Amino acid sequence: MSAILPLLLANQTLYSWCSQAHQLNCSTSARQTSDRLFGTPYSALCHDFPAHLRTLTQRTRGQLGSPRELALRHTLLGYFLPTIDDKKAEEIIDLVTEGAIPCLKMRLGITASRVGGYHPLKLCPGCADEEQERLGYSYWHIEHQLPSSFVCLKHARPLVFLRDAITPVHRRYWVTPTDPQDCKLNEVRVPSETAMATLSRLARDSLELTTLSPGGLSPARAAGGYQRLLRERGLATSRGNLRVGQLVSLVRERYRGLDELPGMAPLSSVGHEWPGLAASLSRRKPQPGHPLKHLLLVGAITDSWKEFVQACEAGCGTATIGYQTNPRSTRDQDLTQFKQLVLEERMSISGASKIIGVSTTTGVQWAKRLGITYTSRSKSVSPAAIGEVRKLLAEGEHVDTIAISSGVSTSVVNRILGADDRLKALRSRSTFSHRKLVARTSFSHLCKSHSHLPLSELRKLPGNGYAWLYRNDRTWLSKALHRHGRPPSRDS
Ligand SMILES: [Zn+2]
Known part of the structure; x- marks a missing residue:
């Protein structure tokens, strides 16, 4: 097995880690590296669903985590397994742990979906530059490789897709963000702010x-x-x-x-x-x-x-939906990764906790245990967090979601919004057209399904949309009322 094991970063793909292990150990061929790590010649070159994870964890003395953790956090299985049946999902984890799975894409329903089973490698030039500067290398992020990821959330910019006639596993070397070999780079074209x-x-x-x-x-x-x-x-x-x-x-x-x-x-x-x-x-x-x-x-x-x-x-009507990390005991590796994210990657306590998969409260306890100084959110909010909140507000994101993802309270989010008229205007532009459609649809539906109810009663139904339409879309509302044979009530 490889003598030097690089650190597996919390959001790094296993494929990316393998390429680093290959480089650090000056192996002569990819086949040799793969053989040493997985006991098979090509597993290490598989960029979406590497298998033979039991052998890998044994040969790396458990330093990368369990086969299950590797599968769920560092390969695309973490994206595909939640939406299939529990029993089938567990079966697939067992199979990739012990060996390879024939027809895996068929079992995951990818083949039948017509979405396409080709998963191009994707990168964010902003992330790659920053890592190169900070770590001396850049790596493939798991969150960028998800088939429905087209933008980098950290840099609010489109991702770059690598177009290649050869899939990574059929190459005899690794493609890296800084050395995309002969792949064509195509940046996603995002047509508008919306x-x-x-x-x-x-x-x-x-x-x-x-x-x-x-x-x-x-x-x-x-x-x-x-x-x-x-x-x-x-x-x-x-x-x-x-x-x-x-x-x-x-x-x-x-x-x-x-x-x-x-x-x-x-x-x-x-x-x-x-x-x-x-x-x-x-x-x-x-x-x-x-x-x-x-x-x-x-x-x-x-x-x-x-x-x-x-x-x-x-x-x-059954129990709450389970999360990967629930329940889970603290492992040394989690603490190491947490420390690295906060100190080296300069992430917030809440951001690092989210990536590791624990609550912010646990993250704060870990920070105390590790002697990391931090500012409590109740005393002040960091400029970076304020920047993140402002960005999400401008994009029209829901206040609760912003609070969770930025690690601040909803009152802080509302305070930031309340103090900035330009931000309010930007936000309303993003959310307006979506809201309009939802309100129009709900209101029309209720007019039809409750045709016996007077308008004053209809307006008491939850989610009726009337008040919003009255304030924002009155011309359409008048026409709709007319169409449904309802004269506007006197107080409207
Ligand atoms: Zn980025």
């Missing part, structure tokens, strides 16, 4: 998905959540039949101009295929779907990922 906000939400939700335990969002659970949400939004009848036209226009509006992006093929079929997809994800005997399809649907019908998870918990 599109940037949509893609940022998609990237954030993708990251949230990877924190769920395998099978945590199994088809049955997700279906319960969709049924509930679609009904609440007036996008399905009480018997669960989809209102196809409304759903299609909502999704089209949300992802306008993004169907040309690499890997976004499901969007181009919105119209003739999308209702079938939404139906298959939400029916009582649901079909499993590619995570990207879930993320697109969730992004279109909710204001936040949290809202979807809550709907799933309420919809299936």
Whole structure:
């Protein structure tokens, strides 16, 4: 086995770590490195789903963590396993631990999904430059490799895709962010600020998905959540039949101009295929779907990922959805990674805790234990956190979500927003068109489904959208009232 083991960073892919191990140990060939680490000639070159993890952990004396942790945090399995059935997910973990899995992409439902099973390597030039400066090397980030990640959340910029006729495993050397070999580099073209906000939400939700335990969002659970949400939004009848036209226009509006992006093929079929997809994800005997399809649907019908998870918990009537890290005991490796993230990568306590998978409270306890000085958020908020909050506010992100991801309280977020008129204007531009569509859809639906109710009663129903439309979209509201044969009430 390799004599020198590089540190596996918290968000580094296993493929990336292997290339470092190869370099550090001056191996003569990739095949030799792979053989030494995995006992097979090509596992180390597999960039999305490396297998034979038991051999790797034994030969690295457990320094990289358990096979399960490696699979879930440093390969794409952490993204694909939450949305399949619990039993199947555990079976796949066992198989990649002990050996390789024939037809893995078929088992994960990737082949049938028509999203495409080719996972191009992706990088953020901003991250690569910073790491080169700070660490002397750059690495492949797992959060950038997720099939629904198109932007870097840290730098709020599009990712660069590596286009290559040869998949990484068929090369006999590693491709690295600083040495992309003969691959073509294509930066994602983000057509507008609104599109940037949509893609940022998609990237954030993708990251949230990877924190769920395998099978945590199994088809049955997700279906319960969709049924509930679609009904609440007036996008399905009480018997669960989809209102196809409304759903299609909502999704089209949300992802306008993004169907040309690499890997976004499901969007181009919105119209003739999308209702079938939404139906298959939400029916009582649901079909499993590619995570990207879930993320697109969730992004279109909710204001936040949290809202979807809550709907799933309420919809299936069973226990709360499990997270990868729950329950979990502290390991030395977690502490080492935590220390490295905070001291070397200069991350906030809350940011580092999130990556390791523990609560901020635990992170604060660890910081005390490790003698790391930090500023309590109740006393002051760092300029970096304020910058992050402002960025997310401008993108139209939900206040609760901003508070969680930036590690500040909701009152701090509201205070920052309240003090800045320009930020308010930017924020309202991002959220306005989405809200308008949701309010119009909900209101029209209620007018039809409660045609016997007087308008004054209709306005008392939860989520009716009337007040918002009255303030922001009055011309449309007057026409809609007229169309539904309802004269405006005197007090409106
Ligand atoms: Zn970046």
